Amino acid sequence: MLSGKVVRIRWVKYYPTAHNHVAVGDVIHETPHYLTLLCKTYHFGHGVGTKKACLVPNRNVGGIVEGEKAVRTIPWCQIEVINELPAETDWDVRAWVEESGLCVLENVHKTVITRAINVRPE
Numbered sequence: 001m002l003s004g005k006v007v008r009i010r011w012v013k014y015y016p017t018a019h020n021h022v023a024v025g026d027v028i029h030e031t032p033h034y035l036t037l038l039c040k041t042y043h044f045g046h047g048v049g050t051k052k053a054c055l056v057p058n059r060n061v062g063g064i065v066e067g068e069k070a071v072r073t074i075p076w077c078q079i080e081v082i083n084e085l086p087a088e089t090d091w092d093v094r095a096w097v098e099e100s101g102l103c104v105l106e107n108v109h110k111t112v113i114t115r116a117i118n119v120r121p122e
Helices: none
Strands: 006-011 020-030 034-044 064-066 070-075 079-085 095-097 102-105 112-115
Touching: 006 034, 020 070, 020 112, 034 112, 064 095
Parallel strands: none
Antiparallel strands: 006 020, 006 079, 020 034, 034 064, 034 070, 095 102, 102 112
């Protein structure tokens, strides 16, 4: 059903202070137990933002850590939300975090990774 689609997936958080995990990419395989994606991941807490910055893989920039492009297998029980993105979404692009806490991909759609509820103090 999702194979060949471009998606944004958010993992389940088991406690309120846990960091968020989001993956954006192509679904390459689906079973009753898991999804396999070619994707990038984004790991962040509540405080995102304060100044405009380009994300860099494996470094904390503006409260977000971007993972390298890789194949990842995610069990269905770990998935909280799946958003199907337009088929032409270019997800393997730079991502930016803004002062406002908005984090977006630098593509035609300005695909949103997250919107911070509370902006991180400087």
